[in-house]
Amino acid sequence: MSGVASTLAKKRALAAGFGTNANAVRYLNQDFTSLRAECRSSGRLFCDPTFPAAPEALGFKELGRSSYKTRGVTWKRPTELVSNPEFILGGATRTDICQGALGDCWLLAAIASLTLNEYVMARVVPQDQGFGDDYAGIFHFQFWQFGEWVDVVIDDQLPVKDGELMFVHSAEGREFWSALLEKAYAKVNGCYEALSGGSTTEGFEDFTGGIAENYDLQRPPRNMFQIINKALEAGALLGCSIDITSAADSEAVTRQKLVKGHAYSLTGAVEVNYRGRMEKLVRMRNPWGQVEWTGAWSDGSSEWNYVQGDCPHANAEDGEFWMSFPDFLRHYSRIEVCTLTPDTIEDDSVKHWSVSKFDGTWRRGSTAGGCRNHPYTFWMNPQFVIKLEEEDDDPDDGENGCSFVVGLIQKNRRRLRKQGEDMHTVGFAIYEFQGQREVHLDKNFFLTHAQTARSETFINLREVSSRFKLPPGEYLIVPSTFEPHLNGDFCIRVFSEKQTETINLFSKLAGDFDFLLPVCAGTDIKTDGFSMETCRVMVNLMDVSFHTPQLTKHTKHSWGLWLCLTTCIFCACVCVCVKSIYKKNDADNSGTMSTPEMRVAFKDAGFTLNNTIYQLLVARYSDPDMTIDFDNFVCCLMRLEMMFRLFKKCDPQDSVKLT
Numbered sequence: 001m002s003g004v005a006s007t008l009a010k011k012r013a014l015a016a017g018f019g020t021n022a023n024a025v026r027y028l029n030q031d032f033t034s035l036r037a038e039c040r041s042s043g044r045l046f047c048d049p050t051f052p053a054a055p056e057a058l059g060f061k062e063l064g065r066s067s068y069k070t071r072g073v074t075w076k077r078p079t080e081l082v083s084n085p086e087f088i089l090g091g092a093t094r095t096d097i098c099q100g101a102l103g104d105c106w107l108l109a110a111i112a113s114l115t116l117n118e119y120v121m122a123r124v125v126p127q128d129q130g131f132g133d134d135y136a137g138i139f140h141f142q143f144w145q146f147g148e149w150v151d152v153v154i155d156d157q158l159p160v161k162d163g164e165l166m167f168v169h170s171a172e173g174r175e176f177w178s179a180l181l182e183k184a185y186a187k188v189n190g191c192y193e194a195l196s197g198g199s200t201t202e203g204f205e206d207f208t209g210g211i212a213e214n215y216d217l218q219r220p221p222r223n224m225f226q227i228i229n230k231a232l233e234a235g236a237l238l239g240c241s242i243d244i245t246s247a248a249d250s251e252a253v254t255r256q257k258l259v260k261g262h263a264y265s266l267t268g269a270v271e272v273n274y275r276g277r278m279e280k281l282v283r284m285r286n287p288w289g290q291v292e293w294t295g296a297w298s299d300g301s302s303e304w305n306y307v308q309g310d311c312p313h314a315n316a317e318d319g320e321f322w323m324s325f326p327d328f329l330r331h332y333s334r335i336e337v338c339t340l341t342p343d344t345i346e347d348d349s350v351k352h353w354s355v356s357k358f359d360g361t362w363r364r365g366s367t368a369g370g371c372r373n374h375p376y377t378f379w380m381n382p383q384f385v386i387k388l389e390e391e392d393d394d395p396d397d398g399e400n401g402c403s404f405v406v407g408l409i410q411k412n413r414r415r416l417r418k419q420g421e422d423m424h425t426v427g428f429a430i431y432e433f434q435g436q437r438e439v440h441l442d443k444n445f446f447l448t449h450a451q452t453a454r455s456e457t458f459i460n461l462r463e464v465s466s467r468f469k470l471p472p473g474e475y476l477i478v479p480s481t482f483e484p485h486l487n488g489d490f491c492i493r494v495f496s497e498k499q500t501e502t503i504n505l506f507s508k509l510a511g512d513f514d515f516l517l518p519v520c521a522g523t524d525i526k527t528d529g530f531s532m533e534t535c536r537v538m539v540n541l542m543d544v545s546f547h548t549p550q551l552t553k554h555t556k557h558s559w560g561l562w563l564c565l566t567t568c569i570f571c572a573c574v575c576v577c578v579k580s581i582y583k584k585n586d587a588d589n590s591g592t593m594s595t596p597e598m599r600v601a602f603k604d605a606g607f608t609l610n611n612t613i614y615q616l617l618v619a620r621y622s623d624p625d626m627t628i629d630f631d632n633f634v635c636c637l638m639r640l641e642m643m644f645r646l647f648k649k650c651d652p653q654d655s656v657k658l659t
Contacts, residue, residue, distance in 0.1 A: 001421045006376055016507065020126040020148075020149060021123050021142060021144075021149045021209070021269055021524050023472025024142050024148075024149040024150055024151040025148055025150045025151065026150075026151055026153075027087075027150040027151060027152045027188065027553050028050045028051065028153075028275065030048075030050065030153040031153075032061045032129075032138065032140040034152060035138055036134065036136045036138050037151060039136035039137065040134070040136050044136075045136060045137030045155070046136055046137040046138035046155045046156075047137075047155050047157070048138075048153065048154055048155040048187075048504045048622065049599050049624070049625060050187075050625075051154060051155075051183075051186075051187040053075035053155070053157040053159075055070060055073075056191065056194050056539075057159075057187075057192065058070055058073065058159060058193065058210065059191050059192055060191065060193060060417065060418045061193065062193060062196070063102075063191075063192060063193040064193075071100065072161055072162070072165060073159050073160065073161050073203065074159075074160050074161075075157040075159055075160065076157065076158060076160045077137060077155075077156050077157055077158070077409065078131065078156055078158070078176045079131070079135075081158075081160070081165070082173065082174050084174060085131050085174055085176055086130075086131065086174050086175050086176070087129060087130040087131060087139075087149060087174075087175070087176060087177050087180075087423060088125075088130075088175065088177045088528060089170075089172060089174060089175040092114075092115045092121055092125070092177060093115055093569070094470075095170075095171050095172075095289065095318050095319070096115070096170045096171070096172070096175055096177065096178050097115075097168060097170075097178045097287055097289075098168065098169050098170065098171050098287070098288065098289035098319075099168060099287045099289070100166055100167035100168055100169060100293070101161075101166055101167065101289050102167045102168075102192055102193075102195060102196060103167075104167075104168075104182070104197075104198070104429060105196055105197040105262055105263040105287045105288070106197070106198040106199055106200045106202065106203060106239070106263040107182070107198065107200075107203045108168060108182075108263075108287035109200045109201070109203070109239045109263040109264055109285070109568070110200050110202075110203025110204050110206075110207060110237060110239065110265075111159070111168075111178060111181065111182075111203065111207075111264040111286050111287075112265040112267065112285050112287060113204070113237035113238060113239065113265045113266075113267060114207050114237065116232075116235070116267060117235040119165070119235070120208060120235060120420070121323075124141060124142055124181070124207050125141060125177055125181060126140060126141070126142065131604060137155050137156050137157075138153060138154070138155060138156070138533055139153075139154055139155075139156055139180050139184070140152060140153045140154070140184070141154075141180070141181055141184040141185075143184075143185065143188060143206045143207070144205060144206050144207070144208065144209035145188065146409060146411050147357050147359070147491055147493075149209070151190070152184045152185075152188055154180065154183050154184045156176070156180060156188055158176075158179055158180075158183065158348065159192070164653075167179065167182055167192060171289055171318065176583070182195075185203075185206075185555065189414040189415055190414060190415040190417065190418060191418070192269065192350040194414040194415065194417050194418075195414070198414075198462070199240070199263075199336065199461050199463075200239030200241075200263045200265075200336050201214070201238075201336045201338060201462075201463060202462050203463075204237040204239065204336065204338030204465070205338060205409075205463070207237070208235075208237065208338060208339075208360075210237075210338045210339045211338065211339060211405055211407055211465060211495050212336055212337065212338040212380035212407075212463065213336070213337050213338075213405070213465060213467060214334055214335075214336050214465070215227075215334060215335050215336075215337070216333070216334055217240075217328075217329050217332050217333055217334055217335060218333065221330060224329070225269065225280050225325055227337070228266065228269050228335070228337075229243075229337065230275065231271045231337050232266075232267075232268065232269055234339060236337055236339045237265075237336060237337075237338045238265065238266040238267075238335060238336065238337050238338075239263055239264065239265055239266065239335070239336045240263075240264050240266050240328075240332045240333075240334065240335040240336070241261065241262060241263050241264065241332065241333060241334060242254075242258060242259070242260045242261065242262070242331065242332055242333050243260075243261070243333035243334070244260050244261040249261060254293065254295060254331075255290055256294050256295045256331075257292055257293055257294045258331055259288075259291060262286070263287065264285060264286055264287075264332075264339075265284070265287070266283070266284060266285075266286050266335065267281055267283050267284070267320070268282065268283030268312070268322075269281070269282050269283070269325075270283075270312050271309050272309070272310070272311065272312070273307065273309050274303065274306055274307055274308075275306050276308075279324060280325035280326075281297055281312070281322050281323065281324060281325065282322070282323060282325055282328050283312070283320065283321070283322050284320065284321055284322075284323065284328075285319055285320045286319040286320075286321075287319065288319055289318060289319040290317060290318075290319050291319070292317065292319060292321040293321045293322070293323050295323060295327060296323065296324055296327060297322045297323050297327075298321050298322070298323065299315045299316070299317070299319075299321055300315055304459045305656060310395075340508065353608055354495070355494070355495050355496075356386070356493070356494045356495060356497050357491055357492070357493045357494075357495075358384060358491065358492055359489070359490070359491045360382040360384075360489070360490050360491070360492065361382070361487075361488070361489050361490070362381070362382075362480070362481055362486060362487060362488045362489075362490070363487055364485045364486065364487055365470040366380065366483070367380055367381060367382055368380070368381070368480075368481060368484055368485050368486050368487065368488075369381040369480060369484050370480055370481060370482065370483050370484030370486075370579060371427065371429075371458060371480050371481070371482050371483075371487070372429060372446070372451070373482075374442055374483075374484050375443065375446065375447055377484045378443070378446055378478070378480065379440075379441060379442050379443040379445070379446050381478050381479065382478070382479060383440055383441060383476055383477070383478055384476070384477040384478075384479075384492060385433060385474060385475070385476055386404070386474070386475050386494055386496075387473075387474045387475075387613060387614065388402035388404065388470060388471075388473060388474075388475065388496065389402075389470050389472055390472065391403065391472060391494065392469075398467060398651075400471075401469040401470055401471055402469065402470055402471070402472055402492055402496065403467070403468070403469045403496065404468055404469075404470075404495060404496035405465060405466070405467045405468070405494070405495040405496075406428060406430070406455070406465065406466060406468070406477060406492065406493070406494055407463055407464070407492070407494075407495070408427070408428050408455070408463060408464045408479045408492050408494045409427055409462060409463045409489060409490060409491050409492075409493070410423060410424060410426060410462050410463070410488060410489070410490050411489040411490055411491060411585070412489065413462065414462075422464060423460040423461060424460065424481045424482070424486055425458050425459060425460045425481065425482040425483070426458060426459070426460075426464055426479065426480065426481050426482070426488075426489050426490070427454065427455040427457065427458035427459070427464050427480065427482070428454065428455050428464065428477055428478060428479040428480065428492070429451040429454045429455075429477075429478050430451060430452050430453040430454060430468070430470075430475050430476065430477055430478075431445075431449055431451055431452055431472075431475065431476040431478070432448075432449075432473060432474075432475060432476075433474045433475055434473075434474060439555075441476070452470065452475065453466075453468050453470065454466075458482045477492065477494075479492055481516075484521040490572055517648065534574065542648065565612050577628075578605075578633065578634050578637060579630070581601050581604050581605055582630055582633055584601075584604065585597045585600050585601040585604065590627075592627040592628065592629050592630075593627060594626060594627055594628075595622055595626050595627070596617050597619070598617075598622075598628050598633070600615060601633070602614075602617075602637075602640075605637055607640055607644075608635075613621075616622050617636055620636075621635065621636045
């Protein structure tokens with residue numbers, strides 16, 4: 001959910017430890033331990049009602065119900081595929097990840113890198129599960145999602161075609177952790193097809209919660225090999241790719257067996273003594289599990305015969321290979337590095353940076369102003385103030401300043417692919433800022449001030465991130481879509497070597513009324529606050545006919561606060577009244593209402609509805625399991641109230657009876 005109440009509720013939960021990896025949020029409110037216990041006691045295998053083994057879980061277009069690619073697909077559990085399945089066999093390794101008929105090499109490259117760090121692997125892939133005595137057809141995995149960790153439950157029914165797993169699989173055949181991990185990630189993103197195409201940094205960040213940075217290998221830093229080596233030693237995840245110049249180049253194989261437009265993992269870096277001189281080497285992994293580099297230092301090449309001392313060579317057709325660092329720079333286009341924590345990887349410091357995060361929305365007509373190319377709407381975008389107070393310690397580049405990384409992440413865009421949407425083209429601008437923090441700057445400021453810094457580019461990736469070094473001071477960050485009037489949700493993170501102060505200008509105003517919002521919370525009702533839609537309905541319901549005073553630069557601030565205060569008081573009153581009805585009709589004390597309970601609750605609220613209207617309300621406001629949460633119940637009641645008010649206004653003679 002979105003909105004001020006939701007944001008505050010989530011902040012309280014985070015302060016209490018919820019959303020951390022040690023206490024992940026239950027995705028779709030499914031509890032792995034209790035669900036497994038229920039299945040064990042009933043003697044049945046778990047079937048996930050929220051992500052059923054059905055065509056919709058596969059996709060919507062190329063993997064849609066009518067696609068030839070999905071003909072003959074069945075769903076089978078590992079126990080139906082092999083006689084003695086294993087969750088993890090002999091430890092999780094890079095060779096456990098072989099790509100299937102899905103274009104998610106970016107994700108598999110991230111999973112392969114994940115296996116290099118046992119601690120990080122154990123966070124994503126909990127070890128309290130398997131095919132042993134506790135097996136009940138249920139598994140779970142944990143992912144970082146836009147600021148919090150979520151625990152995702154799945155059943156182990158996997159898509160099979162022609163007797164083989166359709167998507168990711170282990171080379172060994174009896175090991176299923178990677179296939180189940182891919183299914184859990186598909187669930188979070190809506191379906192398997194939603195995972196087709198992407199950047200390895202998405203997987204990196206969702207497995208670590210870290211920050212990813214991108215380096216152009218056509219213009220690499222002088223110490224690129226040291227950056228790679230140090231990142232690997234720190235447990236960072238690394239991916240790389242070769243750019244394509246046309247669609248025909250996608251996954252085209254070069255003469256030396258490198259695949260263009262394909263995501264590789266970089267899994268190792270060493271220096272070896274070769275013919276009396278030191279040679280820098282990097283180890284690469286193709287998630288296909290095959291098709292390897294055939295140039296110098298490849299499997300079986302003659303260079304290995306002249307290495308003195310320790311030799312890392314392994315000779316197997318497993319998709320993994322070595323190549324010289326100069327060849328790597330010559331053939332690959334870019335490398336993505338994601339640190340497990342926001343460390344400074346360009347210098348010798350491994351000191352953790354501080355991090356600030358805020359959620360925001362772009363909404364057509366109000367907060368979706370587009371980029372600076374649209375000067376008369378750009379100012380409408382959300383605005384964030386950061387205060388950089390201390391310069392870096394002992395900068396090795398000789399330049400004083402405050403180092404920080406800004407990451408702008410689009411939320412849940414993959415889930416919208418079913419509706420024909422995809423990633424927006426996004427970026428951000430940074431302005432030197434001095435003034436009243438509580439004021440949302442208007443177009444005059446941006447027409448008269450040049451940007452101090454900006455994201456390297458506007459691009460249609462989930463995240464845009466850039467590293468900066470600026471003098472101490474206050475700066476304004478303005479995230480935007482490239483074109484105006486596009487709806488979207490985002491979160492923005494600021495990582496800095498020193499502690500920073502970050503302020504969301506809207507939250508700063510709304511925060512004064514924090515004390516009014518907890519009235520809707522409580523352990524007896526499952527809610528994380530009102531959504532934007534519910535808040536909008538409440539405000540519309542308050543639209544009484546009175547004269548709005550003329551707003552001047554001297555009165556608009558106090559008037560806005562007054563309106564916010566009266567709206568919050570109204571919301572609080574609504575909560576108190578509706579909550580009592582909600583609790584009264586939640587007969588099983590589940591924290592949600594079933595649809596039969598909802599019908600009684602409508603009557604208690606004064607609405608007698610016919611079957612047709614009730615069916616429409618159930619279809620609109622209930623969840624897939626036929627329950628309705630508090631937020632949706634309030635929103636539904638408010639809309640009914642507005643509808644009845646409008647009808648009565650149009651029929652002042654009361655000539656038509658309402659039912």
